[in-house]
Amino acid sequence: MSDRTLRLALHQLNPTVGDLEGNERKVRDGIAAACAAGAQLSLFAELVITGYPPEDLLLKEHFLRDARAAIDRLAAESGEHVAVVGFPERAEDVFNAAAVLSRGRLQAIYRKVLLPNYGVFDEQRYFQIGPGGGVVDVGDLRVGITICEDIWEPGPPATDEAVAGASLILNLSASPYHAGKGVERERMIAQRARDSLAAYAFCAQVGGQDELVFDGHSFVCDHTGEIVARAAQFAEEMLVVDVDLGAGAKARLRDTSHRPTVRRTAPQVVTLARLEPAPPATGAAPERRVAPLLQPIEAEVYAALVLGLRDYVEKNGFRHVVLGLSGGIDSALVAAIAVDALGAGRVTAVVMPSPYSSSGTQDDARDLARELGIECHEFSIAPAMESYTEMLAATFQGREPDITEENLQARIRGNLLMALSNKFGWLVLTTGNKSEMSVGYSTLYGDLAGGFAVIKDCPKTLVYRLSEHRGLPRSIIDRPPSAELRPDQRDEDSLPPYELLDRILEGYVEQDLGTEDLVGQGLPEADVERVIRLVDLAEYKRRQAPPGIKITTRAFGRDRRMPITNGYRG
CATH class of the missing domain: 3.40.50.620 (HUPs)
Structure with a gap:
């Protein structure tokens, strides 16, 4: 390995919400496996200690104390390895956070900046926003930390971290599945990588949690947006990959278009920690693992x-x-x-x-x-x-x-x-x-x-x-x-025939279109009016229906929330 290469382990785990002891054990076992594989840094998913989403468990002080105790125990056992672990931090408020563990200590905490409050997400109910981007220096390598939504919107905090010199952006994620979402994520993150000329490591939760399914699909892309490693969908996996952090730095040297941005921008980034890296991994690089996507x-x-x-x-x-x-x-x-x-x-x-x-x-x-x-x-x-x-x-x-x-x-x-x-x-x-x-x-x-x-x-x-x-x-x-x-x-x-019914429902339920919009698409007016009436009633x-698995963008209950007593039609 060169001195600009970092061996990274992405831990795609299936936690159980509220099972703090079991989730802590999974993280501990993951760190041990990563060390055995010669990895220098382990990345875990968003709120992996509690599982995602913990919902109103986050309103319990004792729950937050127990989650922090798990982080402290893991920190004490961290050794030379660096582990970035998602947990809820109870400080002056509650934050969706990432703990940086190394050399027997909790070295730093990053706090999520962008809190989603749409669809299945309700994070502003539970968390305060973080102050801005954060980087960790691992020897001479600068690494940025983000949590899930922090990279879904273009711009800070990820771009601030890149401007501040991070050539690898870590993303701890718990991104619920809907059909086709994995490919959407890859395309979006690849564009972020190209824009900032930085490699991105996306580590996701996997597993079912009530109505939600998390598909895993963790991956690493280089500064050109090329996928260099990908974990399986819908299965636990530790993905080990050597990431060349020097390649992005060289690209920035050649691409002078970023220099004006660096000069005029004062990124809101703090250096969270300066760490001595674990000894470079010896032996052959891990076999390149790019798991095939499930198709069709x-x-x-x-x-x-x-x-x-x-x-x-x-x-x-x-x-x-x-x-x-x-x-x-x-x-x-x-x-x-x-x-x-x-x-x-x-x-x-x-x-x-x-x-x-x-x-x-x-x-x-x-x-x-x-x-x-x-x-x-x-x-x-x-x-x-x-x-x-x-x-x-x-x-x-x-x-x-x-x-x-x-x-x-x-x-x-x-x-x-x-x-x-x-x-x-x-x-x-x-x-x-x-x-x-x-x-x-x-x-x-x-x-x-x-x-x-x-x-x-x-x-x-x-x-x-x-x-x-x-x-x-x-x-x-x-x-x-x-x-x-x-x-x-x-x-x-x-x-109506199901082919017609599903076209009407796609427009009314998934896209929030009204009668006029649907009829304008050539759908029969009488059928449209009848179906809308039935949906509303x-x-x-x-x-009163039991919970079930979300696989579309607008699942009833989790995504689409309508009043029962409702005088508006269409």
Whole structure:
């Protein structure tokens, strides 16, 4: 290694929010592994000690004290290695911070400058902003520190650090996933690197946390924006890479266009610490690791769903899951995801035919359970339907059957699944998709009853693509969708075709477009008005639905927050 090269270890860990002891252990083990690999500096994710997002745990003084105690213990064990570790700092206020640990001490603390307060983020509720950029001198090498949002906006603090001489910008991140976000990050950070003629090291959290999934996808790019190392998506990994910090300095010498900026700019940067570097690593450089990206996008989304479900089950202490298997495409996809996440031995399916259930769907449900290798119970709901009909006959006398009787069937099924959950401690998975959730095509205390909604943020058209990707049986994919709650029922009796419905929902839910905008795109006015009305009226249902995995830019609850009592339409 040259004296301008730094061997860097990016620790892409899967912390559990609130498990301070377990997260501290992961960091300690990571530092030991990095030292064994000859790394001189370890970079961990944003708030790795607490997990992200810790939400209102940050309002507890004792929680913040315990997080700081973990940092102090890690500092005492740091040796010659330099470790940059995310944690919440309790000082005159609370800061989203990065601790610099080396030679048995907490050497410095960097405080996040840009606090996001949009989408899923609520950081201004918890944190005070930091004063500005900060650099650490490791021998003759100057390194800048940033935390997540600090580099999403162009300009300071990262540009200030580069102007102040940093040839490597570290970024501790906990950046929640949505479809395609990893590539967006790479392009954005590569542009930041080219603009500042500095290498960037992006270290991200991985794993599921309630509705959020973190995809990892940590990487290092050089001063030209070229990706020189990339960790896997959706998996824990330590990525070790030799970063040439001299290359950026040479490029700045040749590119004189930056000199006027340096002369006229007084960057708000402090030198946080001056550290003696660990001895240069000996032996061959680590093998260049640029993990391939998951393609097509369906493969990426499917991996996110598998990880999100696995971590929700594991981190919340469930051993087993159960779901209703109807023979339709939604429940078939959820069953496949559950098997891929947990293994067939931890998944139970329940087939619950009614007098309106077709033999084709029921046969498909049984065949799929056998193909997936999962336990399958079968309960006919006809006796319960008859009992309800008898109990309600006098009260309903003179009224024709309608959606009330249809919803009773869904609620009987929900009761059966919840009975199994109560008896055996199983987590009930619901199977509704985003298109249905959007327009309220679901039954409270029926198909909405459960603990986790795996595909609640997947539009129906995406469900079809995911099912094709997973290789589900053609008979399930090709069958016209139906709730089978009355004779010859089809979803399109109540809704526009899903291709049209999802186009309208994309505009109204994801892009906040109004009726006039959508009709201007050539969408049928009557369908647009009907769908918007259904979306607005269904807000009260969505508030009572179980949490589920976010994979779009506007997930209900986390991103899109609308009042239930709302007199505005369109």
